[in-house]
Amino acid sequence: MILDSEQTAARTWFESLRDRICAEFVAIEREAGSDADFDYIAWDRTDPSGEPGGGGVRGVMKGRVFEKVGVNVSTVGGTLEGDFAKSINGAADDPAFFATGISLVAHMANPHVPAVHMNCRFLVTTKRWFGGGADLNPPLPVAADTEDFHATLKAACDAHAPGDYPRFSKWAEDYFYIPHRQVHRGVGGIFFDHLEGDFAANFAFTQDVGRAFLDTYPRIVRRRMNDAFDDADIAAMHAWRGRYAEFNLVYDRGTLFGLKTGGNIDAILMSLPPVATWE
Structure with missing residues (x-):
């Protein structure tokens, strides 16, 4: 694919954000005495037209x-x-598309x-547009962590004209909802x-959302990663993970977009938890 200057700038930024996030997560593992x-x-995609359709890199730890x-x-493109x-903004009359981005689930x-x-x-x-966001999904919610996460994202929104924290926060609340369970996926x-x-x-706003995530989430991890837990806590986490899996497989638009555009199956479904239960 031949990328224009805006497409190249976005791709380069998302790759650099990946590198910084992964380095921070590895540093946390080292602090815990782990060598993980x-x-x-890397994976490549073939467009339905038969032409090369870009690809990406799946990173798992x-x-x-x-x-x-x-x-x-x-970074993918094609038809x-x-x-x-018809369901994609600006593609009803011309199905050509380009997409580049970063996606993370922990x-x-x-x-x-x-x-x-x-x-x-x-x-x-x-049309050309940015999208994204971040949402916290605690099996055992702690108010201080929720407040930290929201406050950091609000600050990122408030620093930019395109940022609209009240609307974007409500959008997340509405989107990350499991209708058949009548519960939200997280906080x-x-x-x-x-x-x-x-x-x-x-x-610039999208970049600051990425920076805000890199600021707040590692701080929350370090705050809680040595907390004591018992078998009941693990059971609650595994049951909660079942709800997470249900949302991603039934309602998540990113999962559908990846499958419909011929993305890498392992990368698309890396969002699923390693262990979950349905009682």
Whole structure:
């Protein structure tokens, strides 16, 4: 694929954010006396047209603190197929698309350390826009952690004209909801999509969302990773993980986009927890 300057800038930023996040997570493992590291696997995509369609790198680490964490970056393009194209902003009349982004999910060994999801992306159809966000998913919520996470994301929003914390926080609350269970997946965060128009302003905001995540989440992990837990806490975490898996397989738009565009199956489904229960 030949990328223009905006596409190249977005891809380069997402890859650099991946590198910084992974380095911080490995540092946490070292602090816990673990030698765990990320296993990186590159993958390529073939477009339905038969032409090369980009690809990405799936990074996974299984350690003492991070029971399973996946950090994926991808840059893909080509043609969206059939009715799916009609569901994508700006692709109804012209199914050509480009997408680059980072997606992260961490499931933790200690049930007092919240799981987390974060993604940032830049898409191009007949329109160009940024989307993304981050949300905290504690099996055993702690108010101080929830407040820290939200306050850091709010500060990132408040520093930018495109940032609208009340709307993006409500968007996350509404999106990360499991209708058939009538429960939320976690304690929220922010979710935004279709930020069009001023590329520089929207890109700067998206970058600060990534930086805010890198600021707040490792701090929360270090705060909780040595907390004592028992078998009842583990059981509660495994049951909660079942709800997380249900959401990602039934409702999550990112999962659907990856499957519909021929993405790497292991990268798409790395969001699923390593162990979950349904009682």
